[in-house]
């Protein structure tokens with residue numbers, strides 16, 4: 001009797017240890033720059049990857065600074081998942097260099113950029129960083145297009161398979177499931193956005209979403225990406241849009257003043273809406289966040 005109790009206690013302890021061990025030792029230690037990239041990494045890496053996100057959705061990825069917390073996270077990472085196209089150029093290269101982890105240097109299998117996996121909008125357009133343009137190689141905000149994100153998921157699955165061959169089938173199946181979940185929502189999104197009146201963005205950050213669903217882009221608060229608008233520019237925009245309907249959308253870190261004033265003058269709504277989903281989002285959380293954007297851009301019913 002005592003023996004069998006002892007055996008089952010030891011068995012439970014061992015079971016506990018084994019469970020503990022498998023939770024602790026993920027096959028891949030992934031660091032994502034944004035919560036959108038984190039959501040994708042969580043979905044594709046489900047069951048094998050542990051994901052750390054560096055920047056919350058209320059932070060501007062164009063203007064972050066490298067922090068000790070980031071460098072610590074990067075030190076042991078197997079894989080960095082960035083948006084890319086120079087969006088994180090002001091802080092990620094510095095953080096990676098400081099982390100002294102050769103596996104995640106650009107060009108290594110442990111460094112992955114979403115923007116490098118898909119075609120970019122506004123690539124090759126005139127841009128001059130000297131004038132403050134923060135999109136010198138094309139528009140980096142590919143995470144706003146769920147269809148491109150499904151392609152990115154597939155490429156990310158292959159990259160994870162390369163780094164962790166034992167999980168290859170899991171990563172590929174996860175990426176396929178994400179693509180299917182995206183596909184399942186497309187008809188509904190297309191229908192809801194068919195008559196969308198259009199939008200004024202603060203920054204050209206939701207361009208990929210507008211382009212995917214044919215939503216008119218009526219203007220931007222900032223004329224050059226990354227350069228604050230002048231009062232004259234806002235006045236010109238307001239005059240040009242009189243009599244039209246639409247919505248103004250701006251990010252949590254953008255100044256509310258110009259968007260709110262413009263919307264008020266036009267009789268429109270102004271919405272503060274993050275580009276990226278909540279910090280702990282997975283693939284469904286990402287798609288739910290896109291749904292929130294669809295709801296914001298759709299015509300009022």
Ligand SMILES: [Zn+2]
Nearest residue numbers: 134203205225
């Ligand atoms: Zn940008």
